[in-house]
Amino acid sequence: MCQEKIAGMAKKILIIEDEPDILVYLVAVLEDHGFAPFTIETGDRSPLVDAVMAVSPDVIILDVMMPQRSGISIYRELRSCDELKSIPVAIMSGFTPQNGNVISGFQQMLPDGGIEAPDGFIDKPIDVKALVALVMNLTRKELRS
Numbered sequence: 001m002c003q004e005k006i007a008g009m010a011k012k013i014l015i016i017e018d019e020p021d022i023l024v025y026l027v028a029v030l031e032d033h034g035f036a037p038f039t040i041e042t043g044d045r046s047p048l049v050d051a052v053m054a055v056s057p058d059v060i061i062l063d064v065m066m067p068q069r070s071g072i073s074i075y076r077e078l079r080s081c082d083e084l085k086s087i088p089v090a091i092m093s094g095f096t097p098q099n100g101n102v103i104s105g106f107q108q109m110l111p112d113g114g115i116e117a118p119d120g121f122i123d124k125p126i127d128v129k130a131l132v133a134l135v136m137n138l139t140r141k142e143l144r145s
Contacts, residue, residue: 010036011139014057016074017092018066025126026061033132035139048074052084059138061122064093079115088138090120 013035017023023039030037040051052060060078064071071091078084120134 010034011058011135012036012038012055013135013139014038014040014052014055014060016040016060016066016071017063018068019063022063022124022126026131029126029128029131030135033135035135048077049081049084052078052087057087059135060087060089061135062089062091062118064091075118076115088119090122090134090138091118092122092124092126094124 013030015023015026015030015037017026017039027037027039038055038057040048040055062071062074062078071093075089075091078087078089119138122131122134
């Protein structure tokens with residue numbers, strides 16, 4: 001039995017990503033490591049919240065740069081919704097801040113503040129070992145909450 005499975009249930013990982021190739025790749029990697037990946041479309045506020053609540057994920061992987069809606073906007077929405085704000089979120093981006101400090105770089109994207117940094121960061125191009133280690137860590141964090 002995979003260590004990601006608890007009581008026979010694979011941990012649900014919700015991926016919010018607009019690039020089909022990256023989405024297929026992430027789904028395959030997560031499935032190969034015993035997780036249950038889900039995907040949703042990024043659109044208006046209400047359908048997004050409803051879709052996330054319907055999946056009830058253990059972790060969310062969220063791309064920052066998307067054409068329809070920014071990942072930062074979605075992240076703000078997730079953190080402002082009482083039913084969703086406790087779900088660990090890993091932000092995925094090819095953006096690396098000049099100073100190399102991802103948390104301060106994230107805070108630079110949110111100049112008005114008022115929102116905590118995400119639970120993790122995934123760099124593009126994706127390092128599979130780092131991705132799996134982060135998701136495993138975040139699913140364990142979710143269990144402790």
